Structure formats: C-alpha cells, structure tokens
Amino acid sequence: MSDAPPLIAYAHVGKSFGGRGAAQRVLAVDDVSLDVAEGEFLAIVGGSGSGKTTLLRLANRLIDADSGSITVEGEDVRAVDPVSLRRRIGYVFQSGGLFPHMTVADNIGITPKLLRTPAAEIASRVDELLDLVRLDRAPYHDRLPHELSGGQRQRVGVARALAARPRIVLMDEPFGALDPLTRDALGDDYHALHRKLGLTTVMITHDMTEAILLADRVAVMRSGRLLALGTPAELSASADAYVGELLRTPRRQAERLNVLLPRDGAA
Amino acid sequence: MKLFSDPRWSEALAHLPDYLGNHVRVSVAALALGLLVSLPLAIAARNRRVPRSVLLGLASIVQTVPGLALLALFYPLLLALANLSLAWFGVGFSAFGFLPAVLALALYSMLPVLRNTITGLNGVEPAILEAAQGVGMTPRQSLLKVELPLALPVMMAGIRTAAVWVIGTATLSTPIGQTSLGNYIFAGLQTQNWVYVLFGCLAAAALALGVDQLLALIEIGIRNRSRARVTLGAAGIAALVAATLVPSMARAPSAYLVGAKTFTEQYVLSALIVQRLRAAGLTASSREGLGSNVIFDALASNDIDVYVDYSGTLWANQFHHSDVRPRLELLDDLKATLAQQRITLLGELGFANAYALVMPRKRAEALGIHSIADLASHAPAMSMAADYEFFSRPEWAGLQKAYGLSFRAQRQMQPDFMYAAVASGEVDVIAGYTSDGLIAKYDLVVLDDPRHAIPPYDAIVLLAPKRASDSALRSALQPLLGAIDISTMREANLRAAGNDSTSSPDAVARWLWEKIGKR
Numbered sequence: 155m156s157d158a159p160p161l162i163a164y165a166h167v168g169k170s171f172g173g174r175g176a177a178q179r180v181l182a183v184d185d186v187s188l189d190v191a192e193g194e195f196l197a198i199v200g201g202s203g204s205g206k207t208t209l210l211r212l213a214n215r216l217i218d219a220d221s222g223s224i225t226v227e228g229e230d231v232r233a234v235d236p237v238s239l240r241r242r243i244g245y246v247f248q249s250g251g252l253f254p255h256m257t258v259a260d261n262i263g264i265t266p267k268l269l270r271t272p273a274a275e276i277a278s279r280v281d282e283l284l285d286l287v288r289l290d291r292a293p294y295h296d297r298l299p300h301e302l303s304g305g306q307r308q309r310v311g312v313a314r315a316l317a318a319r320p321r322i323v324l325m326d327e328p329f330g331a332l333d334p335l336t337r338d339a340l341g342d343d344y345h346a347l348h349r350k351l352g353l354t355t356v357m358i359t360h361d362m363t364e365a366i367l368l369a370d371r372v373a374v375m376r377s378g379r380l381l382a383l384g385t386p387a388e389l390s391a392s393a394d395a396y397v398g399e400l401l402r403t404p405r406r407q408a409e410r411l412n413v414l415l416p417r418d419g420a421a
Numbered sequence: 422m423k424l425f426s427d428p429r430w431s432e433a434l435a436h437l438p439d440y441l442g443n444h445v446r447v448s449v450a451a452l453a454l455g456l457l458v459s460l461p462l463a464i465a466a467r468n469r470r471v472p473r474s475v476l477l478g479l480a481s482i483v484q485t486v487p488g489l490a491l492l493a494l495f496y497p498l499l500l501a502l503a504n505l506s507l508a509w510f511g512v513g514f515s516a517f518g519f520l521p522a523v524l525a526l527a528l529y530s531m532l533p534v535l536r537n538t539i540t541g542l543n544g545v546e547p548a549i550l551e552a553a554q555g556v557g558m559t560p561r562q563s564l565l566k567v568e569l570p571l572a573l574p575v576m577m578a579g580i581r582t583a584a585v586w587v588i589g590t591a592t593l594s595t596p597i598g599q600t601s602l603g604n605y606i607f608a609g610l611q612t613q614n615w616v617y618v619l620f621g622c623l624a625a626a627a628l629a630l631g632v633d634q635l636l637a638l639i640e641i642g643i644r645n646r647s648r649a650r651v652t653l654g655a656a657g658i659a660a661l662v663a664a665t666l667v668p669s670m671a672r673a674p675s676a677y678l679v680g681a682k683t684f685t686e687q688y689v690l691s692a693l694i695v696q697r698l699r700a701a702g703l704t705a706s707s708r709e710g711l712g713s714n715v716i717f718d719a720l721a722s723n724d725i726d727v728y729v730d731y732s733g734t735l736w737a738n739q740f741h742h743s744d745v746r747p748r749l750e751l752l753d754d755l756k757a758t759l760a761q762q763r764i765t766l767l768g769e770l771g772f773a774n775a776y777a778l779v780m781p782r783k784r785a786e787a788l789g790i791h792s793i794a795d796l797a798s799h800a801p802a803m804s805m806a807a808d809y810e811f812f813s814r815p816e817w818a819g820l821q822k823a824y825g826l827s828f829r830a831q832r833q834m835q836p837d838f839m840y841a842a843v844a845s846g847e848v849d850v851i852a853g854y855t856s857d858g859l860i861a862k863y864d865l866v867v868l869d870d871p872r873h874a875i876p877p878y879d880a881i882v883l884l885a886p887k888r889a890s891d892s893a894l895r896s897a898l899q900p901l902l903g904a905i906d907i908s909t910m911r912e913a914n915l916r917a918a919g920n921d922s923t924s925s926p927d928a929v930a931r932w933l934w935e936k937i938g939k940r
Binding site: 237238248249255264 | 548549551552553554555556557558559562566567570571646
C-alpha cells in the first residue's frame with residue numbers, strides 16, 4: 155500500500171437495522187475496518203444481505219453509522235453536512251436511478267445545477283460528459299430516460315456521477331442488470347475513465363469475475379463482516395472456505411473457456 | 422323549433438353575464454382556497470400514517486354532508502363569527518353570499534385534492550427518491566424537483582375532480598345569497614319556468630365540462646411534457662376568469678338589494694319592489710332564492726335592504742312564540758320586537774299568505790268536511806303533504822294539539838307540485854298557502870280553522886337597520902302598502918305559476934303594478 159493517507163477510511167464501523175429490541179436487530183455491518191487509497195479501484199463482493207450496500211452508503215451518509223468512524227478525504231463524515239458531502243462524491247445507482255421526468259442533459263447536469271454552476275458551464279460540461287461516456291450528443295441530449303436502452307441509461311448514470319468532477323465514485327451494482335456484452339463494454343469503458351480521470355472508485359458487485367477483472371483490490375463481505383481483502387492474487391491464496399467458493403466460479407469458467415476456445419499458438 | 426322561440430330563452434340569456442360571472446368567481450376562489458389549504462396539508466401528512474388517515478377521514482366526512490346543508494351551515498357560523506369580531510375588535514364582515522359560499526365550497530373541494538396528492542407523492546419509486554438524495558438534493562429540493570413533478574399528473578386528476586364538484590355544487594349557493602347559475606334553477610323550479618331550469622342546468626354543465634377539458638389539457642400536457650398543451654389550457658382558464666371579471670367591474674353595484682325567499686310570490690314581490698325603486702330613480706337589484714333562515718339575519722345585519730315577510734312566520738319561527746294572538750295585536754307586538762333590533766316594519770301589503778289545510782272541493786263535500794275539526798276523524802285514513810318546513814314549524818304542532826290531528830302518512834314536497842298532487846288524489850290533504858292562485862285553478866277548498874290554531878300571516882315590508890330613516894326608499898314603497906288584496910295576489914301568483922313568456926316574475930310584477938296603480 156502507498157504511504158499517502160487513505161481517501162476513504164472505515165475504522166471499526168458498525169450498523170444495525172430493525173426493531174428496538176436487541177433480539178430483532180440485524181447487524182448489517184459488523185466492526186469493519188477498511189482503507190481505500192487515492193486512485194484505487196476497490197470492488198466489494200458478497201451475496202445479498204452481506205452488508206456490502208450498507209457499507210457503501212455509509213461513505214456518503216445515505217446511512218449513518220452506529221459505531222466506529224468513517225473519514226472521507228481526511229474529514230470525519232459526521233462533521234460534514236451530508237448534502238454537500240453527497241454533492242462531491244459521485245454515485246452510480248443500480249439500473250441508473252435516472253429521474254424519469256428529466257432529459258438526459260438535465261439528469262447529467264443535476265449536481266452542478268444544485269451547486270449553482272452557471273448554465274453555460276453546465277451545458278458544455280454535459281457535452282463533454284456525453285463524449286466521455288461515448289454517447290452521441292445530438293440524438294441523446296434531449297431524450298428522456300425511458301427512450302434509452304439499459305446500457306445507455308447506465309452510461310448516463312455514470313456521466314451524472316462524474317458531472318461535478320468528484321474525486322470519489324461509489325457504484326452500487328452498476329452493471330448488474332445489463333446483458334453480458336454491454337456489461338463487458340461498459341466495464342472496460344468505466345475502467346478506462348477511472349484511470350484517465352484519476353478517480354477513486356468503490357464498486358459493489360455480486361459477480362466475482364467482474365470484480366477480479368476490474369478492481370485493483372477485492373473486499374469480500376459475509377454477514378456484515380469483512381472476510382478478506384486483497385489483490386486477486388492475494389485472495390487466491392486465502393485459506394477461507396467462502397472466499398475459495400467465490401473464486402471457484404471464475405476459475406472453472408477460465409478453465410472451460412481455455413478448453414472450449416483454444417487459441418492458435420497460445421495455451 | 423318552437424321550444425327555442427320562447428322569449429324566456431333571451432330573458433335567461435340576459436342574466437348570463439351576471440350569473441355566470443358570479444358562478445365562476447365563487448368557484449375559482451373556492452378552488453384556489455381549497456388548493457392552498459389542501460396541498461401543504463397533503464405534503465405534510467404524506468409520510469405520517471396517523472395524521473394522514475385523520476385528514477382523509479375528516480375530508481370524507483365533509484363530503485358526506487349534502488352540499489346544500491354544508492352551505493347553509495356556514496351562514497350562521499360566519500354570522501356568529503362576524504358578531505364576535507365586531508364585539509371584540511370593532512371590525513365586522515359580511516357573512517352573507519360570497520364568503521360562506523367560498524368557505525363551504527373550498528371545504529368540499531379538499532378530498533379529491535388531498536387524496537390524489539398523497540397518492541401521487543407516495544407513488545414515486547423509492548429508487549428515485551434515493552437517487553435524489555444521492556445526487557445531493559436537500560429534502561426540499563427532492564420534493565420540488567422530483568416528487569411533485571412526478572406526482573403532478575395524479576394531482577391534476579384530483580384537481581379536475583374537485584373543479585367539477587365545486588362548479589356543480591356552487592349552484593346550491595343561491596339560498597345563502599351568492600348569485601350563481603343556481604339562480605336559474607331555484608327561480609325556475611319555484612315559478613315553474615322550465616326554460617330557466619333547463620338553461621341553468623345546461624349552463625352549469627357546460628361550464629363544468631369546459632373547465633374539466635381545459636384542466637385535462639393541462640394534465641395531458643404535464644404527462645406528455647408538452648409545454649404547448651399546458652400553456653393552452655392555462656390560457657383558457659385565465660381567459661375564462663378574465664371574461665367573467667371584466668363585465669362585473671364595469672357595472673356599478675346596486676344601492677339597494679331586495680331579498681326574496683324561495684317561492685313564487687316572493688319572486689313576484691321582490692321584482693315589484695325593484696321596479697318601484699328603479700321608477701323612483703334608485704338603483705336596485707334582487708337577491709333571490711334565499712333560505713328562510715338566511716333572509717331575516719341578512720336583513721338584520723344590513724346585507725339586504727328590504728324584503729317581504731309574513732307576520733305569523735316571524736312570530737312563530739323567528740321569535741319562537743307558541744301562542745296565537747289576534748291579528749292586530751300580533752302586528753303591534755311584532756313591530757315593537759323588531760324595533761328592538763332596529764328593523765323597521767314599514768307596513769302591510771294588504772293580503773295574508775297563511776298556511777291552510779286544503780283538499781279537493783268535491784271530495785270535501787262528499788265527506789261532509791268543512792273545517793279542520795271535521796277532518797280530524799277522517800285523518801287517520803288519509804295522507805297529507807306540505808312544504809319542506811311545515812311539519813317542523815310550531816303551527817303544525819299547534820294544529821295537531823288543537824284538533825287531535827293524526828294522518829296515516831306525511832310527505833314533504835316542492836310547494837308548486839303539491840297542489841297538483843292533491844288535485845290528482847295522490848295525497849288527500851295539503852298544507853297550502855291562502856294566497857296561492859292554484860287553489861282556484863284546481864278547484865280546491867280551504868278548510869276553516871274554528872279554533873284559531875294557525876296564526877295570521879299578514880304580508881309585511883321590512884327595512885334593514887341602515888334604511889330606518891331612508892325617506893327615498895320609504896316614499897318609493899308607500900304606494901304598495903295596503904294596496905294588494907288577496908284576490909289580486911292570488912291572480913298574480915297564478916299568472917306566475919304559468920309556463921309561458923307572460924309568467925316571468927318581472928312580467929307579473931308589471932301586471933300587478935298596473936292593476937293596483939289603477940285603483
């Protein structure tokens with residue numbers, strides 16, 4: 155790891171949901187400590203109910219932690235106004251989360267507009283972002299979300315997250331609902347943007363293959379606990395049974411693909 | 422096209438700017454007030470279960486109160502408030518007409534607006550709300566930029582329903598002194614002027630449909646994000662309001678308002694008084710179709726200037742006496758009582774319009790019935806009909822007590838229908854009015870009241886407190902006092918009950934003036 159201070163740091167964070175009685179409460183995040191370095195692409199992998207989405211939302215205070223502390227860009231998030239915190243962190247929602255009554259351009263420009271950026275500046279920024287996420291300006295600028303395909307909607311979602319030039323982007327299963335081809339293309343495109351813009355990205359996924367292919371490091375969550383954290387190579391050395399199980403699928407896929415699709419001169 | 426060659430159509434059309442203008446103004450004001458109250462309430466209560474159900478429950482209860490009753494209830498309520506405010510702050514306001522109508526109609530409009538606003542806001546997907554929060558909106562920005570725009574089509578549907586309800590119900594604001602398209606309907610029903618009834622219904626329906634279509638245009642515009650449609654609909658509504666405001670501003674308000682209750686004779690007499698005042702060079706107009714409970718209070722609080730009432734009605738209903746006095750004694754007593762409220766009893770017109778038990782002449786002769794005392798033994802096998810108030814009036818209690826009357830059945834009817842009902846044998850006896858021309862027309866007989874259970878009902882002219890020493894008004898009305906005898910009034914009422922062009926209250930009033938002017 156680098157010597158620079160982490161951009162996002164979770165320290166002994168806990169969060170539970172549910173009724174008032176201790177018996178009814180469900181621990182969604184249980185004593186998690188995790189640092190994300192500047193420029194890093196971190197994937198959080200886990201099944202449903204593993205606490206991965208909660209962990210992500212704690213970072214921009216869509217949810218507040220019960221215990222422990224979270225710092226973003228060196229500041230304790232509890233000391234920061236949550237609205238301004240969210241405006242400087244990009245967030246990509248599952249299946250886009252676009253506002254259905256706003257055009258593509260208005261969706262992309264919403265955060266700069268909330269920040270009272272001048273209209274002309276927003277307009278040129280929107281065009282720049284459409285180029286960045288590889289959507290043609292003219293046909294898409296004034297379209298409404300329901301007129302777009304799933305992949306196009308998610309490209310707009312990424313453009314919206316980047317509009318206010320955040321250093322950090324949080325992504326909640328951004329490519330989960332897409333067909334495999336679109337998903338692959340979008341993943342690669344985003345990865346390139348991450349590098350080009352020097353972003354720090356935390357992405358949630360339930361797909362270990364996607365995590366391994368895109369992320370620098372992978373965090374594995376189960377029942378609210380951080381089970382393992384490391385580069386794909388470090389994870390593959392893990393002795394944990396659940397981590398092994400998660401890695402079995404990409405491994406088996408890779409083996410079978412090598413058998414089924416032999417390349418001349420390779421393998 | 423004989424139907425439309427009737428001159429009453431053009432007469433009705435002449436009233437349209439006034440009636441329609443008032444109708445639109447009261448409806449728009451009520452709807453605006455209703456929205457102003459409902460929208461913030463719905464927004465505040467949308468995510469709180471208990472306030473939400475309380476709010477919707479209350480609005481539903483209001484909806485179950487018949488429109489006529491709701492409007493009528495607001496008059497005494499506001500009158501009491503106005504008196505309190507006058508006593509405490511020295512500032513009074515008029516509880517008559519516009520204000521109670523707007524308040525009652527606004528209350529009436531709330532349910533669909535509340536329900537659709539809450540439904541619309543709660544129908545916004547949670548994922549969209551989360552996205553609004555995630556891109557950095559404050560709760561207020563989320564409401565204004567995301568939730569309300571998305572809920573707007575559903576909200577507009579509620580506003581449309583409210584607008585149609587308000588426009589329809591506003592026809593019922595006539596009895597509390599608010600001029601509306603209901604004036605056609607109330608006057609038409611009372612004077613059997615079906616042209617008026619039809620005209621009023623058609624006009625109200627056309628207005629409701631027109632406004633509904635304009636609002637529909639806005640709703641569809643919002644749904645399809647078509648700015649042109651929204652603008653067109655809004656411009657249509659604005660044009661309608663402007664068109665009804667302009668003529669009323671150009672017209673000078675009348676100095677004298679003449680009240681009339683909801684029956685034929687009252688329409689004729691108020692038309693006569695308006696004609697006399699205008700002939701004397703005063704500006705006057707009538708406020709017709711006022712409820713019996715409203716008209717006296719309206720005079721006492723100077724909201725109307727003059728109207729004709731009946732001594733026995735005031736005696737029994739307004740001052741709650743249960744004893745019956747000789748005619749002149751009762752008049753003197755009444756004059757003194759009214760003077761305490763600074764109301765002037767200017768004088769009698771010369772006839773009495775008393776309640777009387779009435780039945781077909783042939784049937785009465787066959788059964789040997791001459792008086793109410795004779796009727797009593799036949800009553801248990803008979804049915805009786807009366808107007809909407811008779812059975813709850815003290816006179817009825819007095820009659821029952823004096824003669825031991827008890828009928829097999831009692832029915833309430835529109836006064837103008839009951840004469841035909843008794844003539845056709847649908848009911849056996851009715852409580853008719855002695856000045857009604859239909860008694861002669863249907864060959865009915867008035868039964869004697871040997872025990873004097875029914876008080877005298879001299880027609881008397883009353884002046885509002887502020888007109889107590891108005892000599893111009895007094896001298897204009899002087900020629901009417903003692904000038905109208907019972908047979909003249911009967912004939913006038915019979916003419917007014919006709920269903921042709923000479924039977925409008927104005928035409929009959931002119932006939933009446935010619936007849937009494939000659940003497």
